[in-house]
Amino acid sequence: MSTTSTGTAPLPSATGPTVLTGTPVVPGVALGPVVRPAGAVQLPTGGQVPLDEAARPEEKARFVVAADTVAERLSERAAAATGVSAEVLSTTAGMARDRALRGAAEQRIDTGTPATVATTEAAQQFVDLFTSLGGLMAERVTDVRDVRDRIVAQLTGQGEPGVPSPEVPSVLLADDLAPADAAGLDPTRIVGLATRLGGTTSHTAIIARQLGLPCVVAVGGLDDVPSGVTVLLDGEQGTVTVDPDPEQAEGRVEAARLAAVALEGYAGPAQTRDGHAVQVLANVQDGAGARAAVEAHAEGVGLLRTELAFLGRSAEPSVEEQAAGYAEVFEAFTGRKVVLRTLDAGSDKPLTFATAPDEPNPALGVRGLRIARQNPGLLERQLDAVAEAARRTGSTPWVMAPMVATPAEAAEFADAVRARGLVPGVMIEIPSAALHADRLLEHVDFLSIGTNDLSQYTLAADRLSADLADLTDPWQPALLLLVQLTAQAGQRAGKPVGVCGEAAADPLLACVLVGLGITSLSCAASAVRGVGSRLGTVDLATCQRAAEAAVAAPDPRAARAVAREILLA
Numbered sequence: 001m002s003t004t005s006t007g008t009a010p011l012p013s014a015t016g017p018t019v020l021t022g023t024p025v026v027p028g029v030a031l032g033p034v035v036r037p038a039g040a041v042q043l044p045t046g047g048q049v050p051l052d053e054a055a056r057p058e059e060k061a062r063f064v065v066a067a068d069t070v071a072e073r074l075s076e077r078a079a080a081a082t083g084v085s086a087e088v089l090s091t092t093a094g095m096a097r098d099r100a101l102r103g104a105a106e107q108r109i110d111t112g113t114p115a116t117v118a119t120t121e122a123a124q125q126f127v128d129l130f131t132s133l134g135g136l137m138a139e140r141v142t143d144v145r146d147v148r149d150r151i152v153a154q155l156t157g158q159g160e161p162g163v164p165s166p167e168v169p170s171v172l173l174a175d176d177l178a179p180a181d182a183a184g185l186d187p188t189r190i191v192g193l194a195t196r197l198g199g200t201t202s203h204t205a206i207i208a209r210q211l212g213l214p215c216v217v218a219v220g221g222l223d224d225v226p227s228g229v230t231v232l233l234d235g236e237q238g239t240v241t242v243d244p245d246p247e248q249a250e251g252r253v254e255a256a257r258l259a260a261v262a263l264e265g266y267a268g269p270a271q272t273r274d275g276h277a278v279q280v281l282a283n284v285q286d287g288a289g290a291r292a293a294v295e296a297h298a299e300g301v302g303l304l305r306t307e308l309a310f311l312g313r314s315a316e317p318s319v320e321e322q323a324a325g326y327a328e329v330f331e332a333f334t335g336r337k338v339v340l341r342t343l344d345a346g347s348d349k350p351l352t353f354a355t356a357p358d359e360p361n362p363a364l365g366v367r368g369l370r371i372a373r374q375n376p377g378l379l380e381r382q383l384d385a386v387a388e389a390a391r392r393t394g395s396t397p398w399v400m401a402p403m404v405a406t407p408a409e410a411a412e413f414a415d416a417v418r419a420r421g422l423v424p425g426v427m428i429e430i431p432s433a434a435l436h437a438d439r440l441l442e443h444v445d446f447l448s449i450g451t452n453d454l455s456q457y458t459l460a461a462d463r464l465s466a467d468l469a470d471l472t473d474p475w476q477p478a479l480l481l482l483v484q485l486t487a488q489a490g491q492r493a494g495k496p497v498g499v500c501g502e503a504a505a506d507p508l509l510a511c512v513l514v515g516l517g518i519t520s521l522s523c524a525a526s527a528v529r530g531v532g533s534r535l536g537t538v539d540l541a542t543c544q545r546a547a548e549a550a551v552a553a554p555d556p557r558a559a560r561a562v563a564r565e566i567l568l569a
């Protein structure tokens with residue numbers, strides 16, 4: 001017998017192991033002792049004596065060495081990582097090298113401030129700046145604080161902050177992870193991850209998905225679980241069982257291992273048990289990602305996020321450079337479907353050469369397709385590069401625009417895409433687009449629903465906010481209703497409607513999406529097998545029943561529960 005807790009109920013329960021529940025993110029089961037990130041770095045508390053003038057150059061050199069060491073360590077980890085992990089680690093390394101941040105610290109040391117205090121004050125200056133710039137910078141603030149802690153730890157010999165590297169495979173419990181900590185996780189030592197905060201679209205969740213690391217977020221009561229205690233983490237049910245019955249726990253681990261072995265046999269193409277074909281595609285950002293997606297048996301690429309290859313670049317890449325990058329992806333899937341998205345710069349993905357740095361409300365600002373308004377020729381040059389890559393590889397890519405709000409925007413974009421012999425589509429990420437899907441389909445050949453943004457705009461909740469993760473849950477019935485409206489418009493027009501947001505990576509939700517009328521699902525390569533295999537266990541009518549029940553449910557938790565009951569019956 002077990003008890004369930006979603007709050008901060010005292011542990012342990014007298015009636016059996018306590019089961020904490022949260023939001024499931026990455027399926028899989030992990031059993032092991034609890035480890036937690038190293039304690040907070042001790043920052044200087046003030047009251048330090050100013051440095052003598054003679055001591056300042058040496059103090060500055062000490063600071064430079066510490067910042068360089070931190071940057072190099074992160075760069076080395078970036079080089080050993082791939083995909084989003086590599087990108088996150090490079091971004092944090094870049095922050096440790098950032099000239100403005102370092103300059104602000106060095107200036108303080110020049111006037112007599114000790115290096116630890118100078119680091120802390122300079123970091124605070126940037127935290128204040130990013131905070132005043134608005135929501136877009138939320139993740140940057142985490143990066144700045146993370147880099148500050150690493151440099152101060154290096155200066156004071158406190159040891160590197162962040163995730164430990166345990167000898168025994170362990171389950172990591174944390175409030176949330178700094179992006180660099182999540183990206184640096186070693187899945188042979190950390191076999192499961194549960195966080196108190198965070199949502200399904202947070203960096204932590206995206207990286208856990210990429211690593212295939214069983215993960216549950218927004219778990220209530222996690223603070224009360226001591227380090228060293230054994231827990232059973234179930235990334236499909238969204239539970240953390242504290243001090244489980246050893247025999248039952250081993251049984252769950254073995255069942256999950258067998259299920260994973262069965263997944264290895266998945267080779268696509270995906271279809272429901274009764275033969276209804278559904279394309280299961282991959283989200284990628286470059287040629288290397290596309291080749292990994294081929295290995296994972298993705299049927300094609302459902303979302304090539306072109307902006308990710310250009311984050312951190314100060315100037316627009318040439319048409320030739322863009323064409324070479326896109327051609328690598330097209331080549332990996334010769335003769336198969338590849339959907340390329342034009343630059344989705346702005347808000348959570350700022351590009352120095354394309355986005356306005358000073359918008360008060362960037363998520364509602366000039367982002368996605370809208371950047372074309374202020375950057376004459378940017379979109380045209382990108383489309384020229386896509387057309388050139390298509391010519392070189394003999395492919396016919398589908399090309400879609402992000403953040404489309406109106407039929408007029410869709411019409412203008414479609415003209416530019418068709419003029420180059422490419423297939424036009426648009427993303428559905430804004431409620432107005434879902435409501436007017438019929439009208440958009442008068443202009444374009446396909447739609448692809450970005451549930452990450454569609455949930456943030458439907459629920460008016462920042463997708464990166466850990467505090468609002470319950471609102472941006474992809475099982476929100478209002479979000480599912482908009483998906484249904486869009487899919488129905490596709491069916492009326494006889495045109496495909498896919499989902500390429502993180503919702504498509506959840507095997508059970510994938511079945512619900514198919515039941516709503518979605519024709520393709522695009523997810524992280526590591527999720528392709530799980531989604532494709534799950535679809536093969538249910539027939540279309542069951543997916544449709546689960547979909548109706550989920551849309552009618554009062555909240556995400558109930559939607560998930562009712563769909564699970566129907567789909568796993």
Ligand code: PEP
Nearest residue numbers: 450451452453500501502
């Ligand atoms: C989405 O919004 O769901 C999406 C796929 O786009 P991105 O996550 O890149 O904003």
Ligand code: MG
Nearest residue numbers: 429450452453
């Ligand atoms: Mg989006």
